[in-house]
Amino acid sequence: MGKIIPVLMSGGAGTRLWPLSRSRRPKQFHRLGGAHSLIQDTALRLMGEMFAAPVVICAAAHADLARAQLAEVGVAPAAILAEPAPRNTAAASIAAAAYGASLDSDALMVLMHADNLVRDVAALHAAIAAGQGAAQTGEIVLLGLKPTWPATIYGYIRGQGEGPVRKVASFVEKPDLVTAERFVADPDYSWNGGMFLFRAGAFLDEARRLAPEAARAAEAAVAGGAREGDLLTLGAAFLDAPDVAVDVAIMERTDRASVVEADIGWADVGNWSALWELSDRDGEGNALEGQALAVQSAGCLARTDGPRVVLAGVEDLVVVVENGVVLVTRRDDPGAVRAAVDAVKARGWTDLL
Known part of the structure; x- marks a missing residue:
């Protein structure tokens, strides 16, 4: 062969x-x-x-x-x-x-x-x-x-x-x-x-x-x-x-x-929840990348490409800062991100896609 x-x-x-x-x-x-x-x-x-x-x-x-x-x-x-x-x-x-x-x-x-x-x-x-x-x-x-x-x-x-x-x-x-x-x-x-x-x-x-x-x-x-x-x-x-x-x-x-x-x-790393599952997490279940800090928070994913992100008193959120865009969504609702993309497209913000 x-x-x-x-x-x-x-x-x-x-x-x-x-x-x-x-x-x-x-x-x-x-x-x-x-x-x-x-x-x-x-x-x-x-x-x-x-x-x-x-x-x-x-x-x-x-x-x-x-x-x-x-x-x-x-x-x-x-x-x-x-x-x-x-x-x-x-x-x-x-x-x-x-x-x-x-x-x-x-x-x-x-x-x-x-x-x-x-x-x-x-x-x-x-x-x-x-x-x-x-x-x-x-x-x-x-x-x-x-x-x-x-x-x-x-x-x-x-x-x-x-x-x-x-x-x-x-x-x-x-x-x-x-x-x-x-x-x-x-x-x-x-x-x-x-x-x-x-x-x-x-x-x-x-x-x-x-x-x-x-x-x-x-x-x-x-x-x-x-x-x-x-x-x-x-x-x-x-x-x-x-x-x-x-x-x-x-x-x-x-x-x-x-x-x-x-x-x-x-x-398949298909959504933010899947990435949270695959990521290293702290004792409260937070997955943090970049300049991110979680205080009295649990089960969150925070990822930033520069600006500092502080989570305080929240649970099960996804906060992503990437190239001038901030996304905040629930970790247990991956469909919301697709809806957000559709809304951004409908708004005419094509430079964000």
Whole structure:
């Protein structure tokens, strides 16, 4: 087997981490609980004898930032696929597969979102190695993430059969709490974190069969793209791709989906509450970064890029000061941040987004 090509999917906007995450510098380019940014950590965990140089797919506006951040940690991408506009994960995945197939249709590729955390890199490598054989035969192998709590914000995969690699029986999108509690107790179920391993040509075959419009647009965009050094600016045909997730377009409809369990210490750091959970906290449960002080306060997250922040006599708040914006919200209401972003947009304060 040749080396696996990692694909770093870096198109996310990270809206629920506003005002830290913004259009010019979304969350994957920030350090959240570690020494490196999320995209740097993602690239570093996909290095070693098993892997080739990575391919990055991101917004055209972020190509230079992605290259610079990877260079900081000694990673030189084989290619940066620059999207002229976002078209969701189906088009991005197909474009990555088309690029891989242009090099070798039998090349194995592993797709990873560039804005997640993985605590156990050895376990990640073991899961990828376990799925290689099935991927070589044409299966699209998902890494089924071991659930650690009854999450209602994630999709679930149900596997069937025996062995380390099992066929996917069904997908369940964002169940209610009672159902999620049942799933966590059932070893057949795992979280769907959108990580999968495939042979480039096999994935393209399924894309052409199940999502022909997206496949035509993404393949034409790769074929008609402009190459300059490591940068491949995808052609205008990419704009013709439907705005649809790869799960909906392909994974939930294919009969080639398999799943391998991956107990890797995964977290998506999707909102301020999730970041609080992952952060070091003081004896009162406060997570403080920058010039922040908590007095008679508990369960708060405070983060500032300069101005001093003092919390006094409050509980369970998020206070973020970032590049001229102050956000104050409840830690237990992540949806409020999305509503705030919508309100800022409606107010016409686009410079804050």
